[in-house]
């Protein structure tokens with residue numbers, strides 16, 4: 046059925062809802078389209094989701110946000126990557142940076158030359174060849190290099206921010222552009238008898254909201270996509286057994302680290318996300334391997350500052366909605382699927398869905414080909430992130446608890462098994478052009494987890510050992526010089542005028 050879209054209704058005002066409303070208001074605007082967002086304070090939002098990846102910079106750019114204002118308004122810090130503690134084995138840690146390692150040479154990835162160099166030199170620390178890793182370790186940060194170092198590689202970064210402040214910030218942005226917010230709890234959904242399309246939402250006080258196109262950002266429940274349209278859910282817990290997260294913020298202690306930390310625990314892992322005014326913490330675990338009370342107790346004992354609130358426990362099932370777009374309903378955010386925040390990918394998946402929605406915007410109706418394309422592409426996005434996350438659990442020496450023994454015995458999806466085999470035998474990573482995680486990301490994780498390839502590309506053997514040492518030495522000096530020119534992260538935030546009001550008050554004496 047062809048139906049011109051004029052009235053867009055966004056259901057939900059969490060991160061996904063306000064990101065969607067803000068992007069729609071900026072890109073298609075509110076002159077031709079009416080954009081309404083319905084949310085319920087009584088229901089609330091998940092209120093976590095604080096670490097991001099560099100793609101967020103692109104989203105902010107599309108919105109035309111001033112980065113400094115955004116940082117102050119959301120009490121954000123800079124993030125250079127993730128430190129993985131105790132994942133390979135207890136007492137071991139490695140860093141997954143946002144930037145590249147070394148430099149590709151003679152047409153092949155740097156990891157091939159690194160593998161040869163590591164064999165010849167006996168040194169196995171790949172972080173020495175990545176500026177973001179070294180800067181993170183030293184607690185340093187600088188966005189743009191001084192002019193004298195402008196030829197050195199740029200620093201890749203993302204943000205860690207307060208999710209509630211981010212949603213509030215985007216709300217102000219969207220409302221200023223004409224988005225209408227409706228406060229109320231949706232208690233009924235009506236559908237057109239002929240097309241089956243959703244036609245209106247009924248609030249519990251009797252008000253009705255009509256629309257041509259509904260974006261379901263209602264969270265885990267999937268009010269429209271699942272409860273109304275029964276899209277179905279692919280459950281991936283045979284690979285990702287964690288199904289609970291206990292979140293507990295604490296007071297900020299010590300210096301602001303420019304990175305997120307993920308520490309492997311007995312039945313899952315713990316996140317630590319430093320914000321300007323507090324630190325976000327959480328234990329992602331499987332209740333098949335640890336009791337909820339015990340996980341909460343352990344989390345409380347493992348904070349690096351005094352707790353600011355009781356633990357909030359969230360339940361989930363790893364997986365993806367079978368279809369995110371059905372008829373005139375498109376799901377974005379937790380309503381379309383969930384993968385644990387080990388690589389901070391959920392906000393990115395929200396952003397990816399928004400980008401695809403804008404590219405395929407249903408101006409004149411809901412063409413099944415367009416809908417299929419969206420569903421296929423989003424399915425792939427979820428599967429690729431899924432495989433990347435599973436690799437952290439599968440490639441490990443840990444077998445010290447029942448949980449880790451379960452991970453060792455788990456049979457990964459074929460797509461991941463193939464990737465691991467090719468990397469193990471030839472040092473090559475099979476990645477498609479559109480994939481979020483590139484060769485450098487896979488290299489960081491697999492080498493960090495202890496999977497060192499048995500061989501490398503033939504091109505890495507075409508130079509002499511002296512030439513290899515010379516090139517490696519040059520790369521290392523350039524990186525060291527780059528990092529030495531960076532100030533401490535705290536100092537940079539302060540001197541660049543990026544501290545929000547609450548943060549200035551929270552800076553330890």
Ligand SMILES: Cc1cc2nc3c(=O)[nH]c(=O)nc-3n(C[C@H](O)[C@H](O)[C@H](O)COP(=O)(O)OP(=O)(O)OC[C@H]3O[C@@H](n4cnc5c(N)ncnc54)[C@H](O)[C@@H]3O)c2cc1C
Pocket residue numbers: 056057058059060061062083084085086088089090091092093094095096097208229230231232262263264265268290292327359361377378379380386389390391392393395
């Ligand atoms: C434990 C955990 C940690 C996470 N950490 C990260 C991270 O570090 N990085 C990252 O990128 N992502 C992370 N995420 C994911 C991130 O939090 C979510 O992707 C993001 O917050 C989007 O949530 P949402 O807006 O889809 O849902 P929600 O925040 O649940 O919002 C749902 C909205 O729908 C409204 N609603 C629901 N039902 C009704 C109704 N009947 N009537 C009216 N309104 C209704 C609610 O009021 C709310 O406004 C994490 C998620 C979890 C669970």
